[in-house]
Amino acid sequence: MIPLCIPKMSGNEWKYVKECFDTNWVSSVGKYVDMFEEKFAQYVEAKNAVVTMNGTSALELALRTLGIGEGDEVIVSSMTFISPVNTIKYVGAEPVFVDVCRDTWVMDVDKIEEMITSKTKVILPVHIYGHPVDMDKVMTIAKKHNLYVIEDATEALGSEYRSKKVGMVGDIGCFSFNGNKIITTGAGGMLVTNNEEWGKRAKYLSTQTKTVLENGAFYHEEVGYNFRMPNVLAAMGVAQLENIEEYVEAKREHGKLYNELLKNAKGIKTSAEKEYAKNCFWLYSILVEDDYCVSRDKVIEKLKENGIQSRPFFQPVHLMPPYKKCRHGDMTVTEEISAKGINLPSSVDLSGDEIELICSLIRR
Template structure:
C-alpha cells in the first residue's frame, strides 16, 4: 500500500524524546516547549509563538485571544476540514461561508465582501492542501471593514505568499502537527503572531491564566484553558523542524513530477501554484473532470484496488447538519470540486517509482 501521507522521522526525534524520559521532564513545561516555540517563530519569521496540544486548540485560542464570541460572525470557506469551523462555534460565534477558487481550491476573495455584515468580526482564510489564499485581497478587505484575520495555515506550513510564510500575514496564524502534517509531534499545534500583547495573552489563556504569587500559590484572574503541549512532544517538534526545509523541497519535487506525468491526461486537472506563491503541496490533488470517462469515486476504487491510498476532497461544511442553517453565498465551485477532487499520496518519503506507478494508473 502506498499511504496517503505519513510522517518522516529520521533525525533527532528519538534522541530528544529519550532525553525527556531520562531527565523526567515529560510533562507540560521543559526546555523543549520553549525551544519549539522559539525555533518555530524563527522558521516562519514571527515575533511570538505559543505551542498548543493540537491545531484546533490553536484556532480556538486565536479566537479567544481576539475576544471573538457570541454575536460575532466569522467568514470562512466551506471547503475545509471542519476543525476551524467548529472552533468558531466553540466561542459562540457564527461561521459565514464563502465559495472557493476552482484552480487553487481556497477561499475566493472576490466573494468575501458580499457576506460582510455589521456583525462580521473576522476573516479566517484556510490554506487547504498547501496553496495560499490571496492574502493581499483578504488584508485589504479586513482593513476596509476593520476585521481581524486569523490564518488557518495547518495544511500549509512551509508555503509562502509573496515571499512571506503563510500564517504571518494575518493578525494570527495557526498550525497543526497532527501525524499527517508536514512536521508532526503526534498531536500538536502552534499559534503565531507579531503582536507581543496578543502573544502574551494567548500564552496566559492557554496555561489556565496562572499567575504565581510571592508565596508560590496560584492566582487566576479569569477563566483559562489547558491547551499546553507536553515537553516530550515538543522535543519531537524541535527535531522535526531541523529537517523542515528538506521536507518542503521533497514535496515540491513530488508535485512537479506528478504535474509533468499528468499534464496531458484528458479530463484530469492538476494542482497549480500561482506566480506569487510557493506551494508546499501538503496533499497533491487533482480534479477528475466529466471528460475523463469514469467518475472520481470509480477512479478512487481503482487506485485503492491497486494499493494506492487516496482521499476524496472535503465535503462542504455548509452541508453538514450542525452548519446547514448558517449563512453562505453561492457555493457552486465548492459543491462541484467536492465531488471531483482527490488527494493523492504525498508523504515526504514518496519515491519517483511510486509516483510513476500512481500516474500510470491514472493515465488508464
C-alpha cells in the first residue's frame, strides 16, 4: 500500500524523547516546551508562539484570546476540515459560510463582504491543503470593517504568501502537528502572533490561568483551559522542526512532478499555485471533471485496488446536521469541487517512481 500521508522520522526524535524519559520531564513543564515555542516562532518570524495539544485547541484559544463569544459571527469557508467551524461553536459564536475559488479551493475573498453584518467579529481563512488564501484582500476587508483575522494554517506549514510565512499575515495564526502533517508531534498545535498582549493572554488561558503564589500555591483569577503540550511531545517537535526546510522542499518537488505528469490528462484538474503563493502541497490534490472517463469515487476505488490510498475532499460543512441552519452565501463551487476532489499520496518520503505509478493509473 502507498499510504496517503505518513510522517518522516529522520533526526533527533528518539534522542530528545529519551532525554525526557531519562529526566522524568514528560508532562507539560520542561525545557522542550519552551524550546519548541522559541524555535517555531523563529521559523515563522513571530514574536510570540504558544504550543497547544492540537490544532483545534490552538484555534479555540485564538478565538478566546480575542474575546469572541455569544452573539458574535465568524466568517469561514465550508470546504474545510470541520475543526475551525467547531471551535467557533465552542466559544458560543456562529459560523457564517462563504464559497471557495474553483482554482485554488480556498476562501473566495470576493464573497466575504456580502456576508458581513454588525455581528461579524472575525474572518477565519483556511489555507486548505497548503495553498494560501489571497490575504491582501482579506486584510483590506478586515481593516475596513474593523474585524480580526485568524489564519487557519493547520494544513499549510511552510507555505508562504508574498514571501511571508502563512499564519503571520493576519492577527493570529494557528498550526497543527497531527500525524499526517509536514512535521508531527503525534498530536499538537501552535498559536502565533506578533501582538505581545495577545501572546501573553493566550499562554495565560492555555495554562489554566494559573498564578503561582509566594508559598507555591496556585491561584486562578478566571476560567482557564488545559491546552498545553507535554514536554515529551514538544521534544519530538523540536527534532522535527530541525528538518522542516527539507520536508517542505520534498513536498514541493512532489507537487511539481504530479503537475507535470498529469498536466495533459483529459478530465483532470491539477493543484494550483498562484503568483502570490508558495504552496507546501501538504496534500497533493486533483479534481476529476465531468469529461473524465469514470467518476471520482471510481478513481478512488481503482487506486485502492492497485494498493494506493487516496481520500475524497472534505464534505461541505454547511450541509452537515449541526450547521445546516447557519447563514451562508451561494455555495455552488464548494459543493461542486467537494464532489470532484481527491487527495493523492503526499508523504515526505514518497518516491518519484511511486508518483509515476499513481499518475500512470490516473492517465489510463
